Amino acid sequence: MRWRRLFYLPLLGAALLLAGCAGRAAGLKGADTAQGKQLFVKNCGSCHTLADAAVTGIIGPNLDDAFRAARSKAGGGFQDSTFFQITLDQMRLAAPPMPRFDEPPNKLPEEELVDIAAYVASVAGKPVQQTGGSATAP
Numbered sequence: 498m499r500w501r502r503l504f505y506l507p508l509l510g511a512a513l514l515l516a517g518c519a520g521r522a523a524g525l526k527g528a529d530t531a532q533g534k535q536l537f538v539k540n541c542g543s544c545h546t547l548a549d550a551a552v553t554g555i556i557g558p559n560l561d562d563a564f565r566a567a568r569s570k571a572g573g574g575f576q577d578s579t580f581f582q583i584t585l586d587q588m589r590l591a592a593p594p595m596p597r598f599d600e601p602p603n604k605l606p607e608e609e610l611v612d613i614a615a616y617v618a619s620v621a622g623k624p625v626q627q628t629g630g631s632a633t634a635p
């Protein structure tokens with residue numbers, strides 16, 4: 498699993514560069530990450546582990562582990578914007594067992610998808626911030 502992800506991250510990065518800012522620059526900046534955190538816990542926490550959100554699902558990949566390496570210089574030094582796009586895409590293109598969140602029965606408004614993606618991008622694979630609030634998990 499792991500090698501496959503590490504392989505596709507750089508490819509995705511290149512695709513993003515090529516795509517430029519095509520379409521809406523669905524706002525990483527303007528997103529409400531506090532709301533994104535709540536939505537993440539509710540919609541994603543049953544399957545994913547993310548330390549900042551203090552959730553420990555194991556059906557899907559641990560999102561801290563998934564993004565940590567790619568943040569490092571050796572792993573490509575990818576920025577929040579990349580993880581934002583990956584997460585947003587994943588919610589729209591997910592394959593079972595992960596449900597798609599852009600269509601019923603799990604459909605969320607676009608704005609909420611953006612908030613979730615921005616939240617995940619802002620914390621996944623980073624040390625948990627004191628200001629991150631409730632999380633105590635490592």
Ligand code: HEC
Binds near residue numbers: 588613
């Ligand atoms: C029913 C369980 C389930 C739920 C709910 C779920 N996921 Fe997933 N998720 C998975 C599985 C399983 C994978 C692995 C899919 C694969 O590798 O093809 C995955 C993959 C991912 C990935 C890609 C990680 C990587 O290493 O490439 C991201 C990002 C992600 N999910 C985010 C979310 C978000 C955000 C939500 C909530 C809106 C969510 N998931 C809800 C099961 C789930």
